[in-house]
Amino acid sequence: MIPAAFDYVRVDSADEALAALAEHGDDAKLLAGGHSLLPLMKLRLAAPAVVIDIGRVDELKGVTDGGDHVAIGALTRHRDVEINDLVNAEVPLLAAATRHVGDAQVRHRGTIGGSIAHGDPASDIPSALLAMNATMVARGQDGAQREISADDFFSGFLETALNADELLTEIRIPKLGGVGFSFQKFTRRAQDWAIVGVSAVHGNGTAGVGLVNMDSKPVRAAAVEAALREGAGAADAAALAAEGVHPSSDLNASVEYRQHLARVLTKRALDEAAG
Amino acid sequence: MQITVTVNGAATTHDVEPRRLLVHYLREDAGLTGTNIGCDTSSCGACTVHLNGEAVKSCTVLAVQADGQEVTTIEGLAAADGTLHPMQQAFHECHALQCGYCTPGMVMASISLLDEVPDATEADVREGLEGNLCRCTGYHNIVKAVLQAAGGAQ
Ligand SMILES: Cc1cc2nc3c(=O)[nH]c(=O)nc-3n(C[C@H](O)[C@H](O)[C@H](O)COP(=O)(O)OP(=O)(O)OC[C@H]3O[C@@H](n4cnc5c(N)ncnc54)[C@H](O)[C@@H]3O)c2cc1C
Ligand code: FES
Ligand code: FES
Numbered sequence: 001m002i003p004a005a006f007d008y009v010r011v012d013s014a015d016e017a018l019a020a021l022a023e024h025g026d027d028a029k030l031l032a033g034g035h036s037l038l039p040l041m042k043l044r045l046a047a048p049a050v051v052i053d054i055g056r057v058d059e060l061k062g063v064t065d066g067g068d069h070v071a072i073g074a075l076t077r078h079r080d081v082e083i084n085d086l087v088n089a090e091v092p093l094l095a096a097a098t099r100h101v102g103d104a105q106v107r108h109r110g111t112i113g114g115s116i117a118h119g120d121p122a123s124d125i126p127s128a129l130l131a132m133n134a135t136m137v138a139r140g141q142d143g144a145q146r147e148i149s150a151d152d153f154f155s156g157f158l159e160t161a162l163n164a165d166e167l168l169t170e171i172r173i174p175k176l177g178g179v180g181f182s183f184q185k186f187t188r189r190a191q192d193w194a195i196v197g198v199s200a201v202h203g204n205g206t207a208g209v210g211l212v213n214m215d216s217k218p219v220r221a222a223a224v225e226a227a228l229r230e231g232a233g234a235a236d237a238a239a240l241a242a243e244g245v246h247p248s249s250d251l252n253a254s255v256e257y258r259q260h261l262a263r264v265l266t267k268r269a270l271d272e273a274a275g
Numbered sequence: 276m277q278i279t280v281t282v283n284g285a286a287t288t289h290d291v292e293p294r295r296l297l298v299h300y301l302r303e304d305a306g307l308t309g310t311n312i313g314c315d316t317s318s319c320g321a322c323t324v325h326l327n328g329e330a331v332k333s334c335t336v337l338a339v340q341a342d343g344q345e346v347t348t349i350e351g352l353a354a355a356d357g358t359l360h361p362m363q364q365a366f367h368e369c370h371a372l373q374c375g376y377c378t379p380g381m382v383m384a385s386i387s388l389l390d391e392v393p394d395a396t397e398a399d400v401r402e403g404l405e406g407n408l409c410r411c412t413g414y415h416n417i418v419k420a421v422l423q424a425a426g427g428a429q
Pocket of ligand 2 (some may be wrong): 311332333
């Protein structure tokens, strides 16, 4: 399978990326690690006229300590997130979720920014960002930075709040401060995408639960969070994991099975988070 | 677009379409057919090579993304006198292949795995190779070979 022909532009800085987006407009697609975009292009489900390769924009790579939060450059690869000391110490749920993304080869190429900008409800990373109330930082054509909460960021199936001429630059995650966490992913085979997945942080007055593949976009289990805040136990709260969300059925699972998995995995996640 | 990729230590320069996949660049432009294509959908790992020292699936990398970078393929492992790389030797000794189709990718993925986890346990090996499928061996001897190579490296 070979993608449709396109023009290739490689940029070395965020400013160059924004300029290239302005020049090529709707015909262009940014290429980070390429592990969501290239499979789509090979299947000809995507056929951008121009591909803007941002894979070498080093200023958007790496993890820094932002005081009350950890800041992760959008072009940081899954592998570099997974083994980062600051991530493992301060926002370990992200490391746990990242370790479950695809396989080693995929994690050597794919980036956190690409995972999020793609807006796939089956992706593991958004659930963790929802559970931890992360903020996405985007840069627009005027050079100004815009902060978008995880709740506002994921707007639909493969849709996000990013404008077509905007660049996702950074992901800011409030430090967990030692609160219990867990990532649970149910697959039929190693390396697969989740049939259902759950990210949870719970303790010290914090309650965050994000779901994988339980709606047309990444969503949180708001009913579970509300119950936990009101003091419900893990079993009672987890029983609400499928409330208010709308999973679909496919080859792997029916709607009912997904709802069942969400409840079971949320219970496991809350138990593990409780330590 | 003219690109230069260092393949197995030697610079290769070719004029390629931007849509050329790295695996086709290696097989057809560089003439190195050791890297196989299995699924073509980033699932099977047969096309695994090292890009700047790390395992990647070359069916899901554009050749232009490798411009100026270093690629190692299965052909680049053995010494000039034919002495096998310790991982190749371990696959040979442990009978870690049958038809051999997955083997170049398995060997490249296994070397990358041990670079990252030198003291890998059986569980580490099984999980670390989850991106590589083998239709023949049942994996048992592949895991044995990687563990043998890990022991030898220590
Ligand atoms: C075999 C395989 C298995 C996988 N399994 C999993 C899995 O189990 N779980 C999981 O979560 N993911 C999985 N993935 C997806 C993987 O995590 C991808 O790396 C990720 O979804 C996309 O990151 P990327 O850097 O490759 O993005 P790309 O493919 O380069 O880009 C994806 C999209 O985001 C846009 N984009 C990228 N960066 C930016 C930016 N900075 N600003 C604005 N837009 C941007 C691009 O234009 C494109 O539309 C798998 C992928 C493969 C190939
Ligand atoms: S051919 Fe590349 S992963 Fe199967
Ligand atoms: S030896 Fe035949 S596919 Fe692995």
